[in-house]
Amino acid sequence: MLLLEKESRRVKVLLGGTFSVLHKAHKEMIDRGLRMGELTIGLTSDHFKFNKRYVVPPYQARKSNLENYLRNKGSRANIEMLDDPYGSTLSPEYGAIVSSNETLDFIETINFSRRANGIPPLLVENVGEILGEDLMPIKSERIIRGDIDEEGVRRKPIKVILVTKNPTKIEGATISLSQLFKNYQLSTVAAADDFHPQPMNHETFIGARKRVDGIKEDYDYAIGVEAGIVSFGGTYYDVHIAAVKDSLGFTNYGMSSGLPMNASMMDGMKSGMELEEVTNELIGVNDSGDNKGAIYYFSRGLKERKHLVEESIISAFTQRIAESIPRKVK
Known part of the structure; x- marks a missing residue:
């Protein structure tokens, strides 16, 4: 009797997706x-309006993959066909849902609707974003394209354009x-000449x-690094900013x-002088901007410009990693 009561109190959990490649x-x-x-896994039907840049495998094939995974784990789950984004999420029968950062905003919309209808909100278990070894999310599209395997391991060098x-x-x-990657391929292209000189x-x-x-070329990452002057608390600093796309x-x-x-x-x-010109004049050197940078001369050799470039790029990838951490529900 106690076991039956315990079983009846188990929360019913939802998870929805396409699962093109498990x-x-x-x-x-x-x-x-x-x-x-x-x-309960809501699996999108063949008639679902997909927003994918690849051909989604048939419903039955995707369902079989899920069933095989569950069977190999010795676990059970209900699999229901999903014809619209909401599925069973507005049903009071369910009490929790599994989310990623990508789907969290939509789940917050679901919970808003549930509250408006007097239904308790779903408890959200957010896994964040699971990154591959190239620090990009593991997605079916990228597996089908041949970038990574199902575990997020690269199948070819990471193509970087600087x-x-x-x-x-x-x-x-x-x-x-x-420091970031085991296997990458770096190429460089000249920057346009329409940038602000300072x-x-x-x-x-x-x-x-x-x-x-x-x-315009194909890439996994494109990186641009710009040196400039920023102000904090009344003091100006020469910094490097990296944009990683x-x-x-x-x-x-x-x-x-x-x-x-x-x-x-x-x-x-x-x-009206640029920092390189100022440094050259004050220190009595030539081409400080293309060599070790102003930081080298004013730090007495403790740092060089290449270190600032390194810091800015690693900082950009650090932001990428931080954004993969599970967000909390508002």
Whole structure:
């Protein structure tokens, strides 16, 4: 009797998706749902209005893959056909749902509708975004395209385009990418010549973004690094901003540590000189911008420009990793 009562109190959990290729992220969501209670998987039908850039396998094939996975785990779940985005989510019979960061906003809309109809909101178990070894989300589209396998392991080198011909920026990018990835292929293209000669504040971010937005070639990542002056608390700093855009269209930004600008440097800048010209004049060197950078001379050799490039790129990828952490429901 007690066992029957305990079984009847198990929460009923929902999980919806297309499951074109059953991969690591899907399995994590299924496993979470199974641990929470009695799982029902809503599987999109062949008539569902897909917004995919590939041909979705037939419903029966996708259902068989789910059944095989559950059977191999020794687990059970209900699989119901999903003809619309809501499925059974508005039914008071269900008490929880498994989510990713990508679907969380829609689930919040579902819970708003449930509250409006006097139904308790669904408890949300958010897995975040499961990233592959290339730090992009594991998705069926990318597996079908041949970028990664079902576990998120790369099947071919990560193709990176760096928008610069500056040797110091190339060196800094190589240092950062070698720390981030096991297998990548770096190529460089020249930047357009319509950038601000000495960007200030938001112009620095705009310059980095314009570099990657102009790329026409295929890539996994396009990277643009822009040096500029930003102000914090009344002090100006020379920093590097990296814009990292992936093949899915998402762009992340990162910023390096900064060189505080003294009065002499700012006077030169306000007179219309670029930082490289100011540094050359104050220190008595040539081409400081293309060599070790102003930071090298003013830090007494503790840092070079390549280190600022490295920091900005790693910072941008750090933002990407941080955004994969599960978001909380509002």
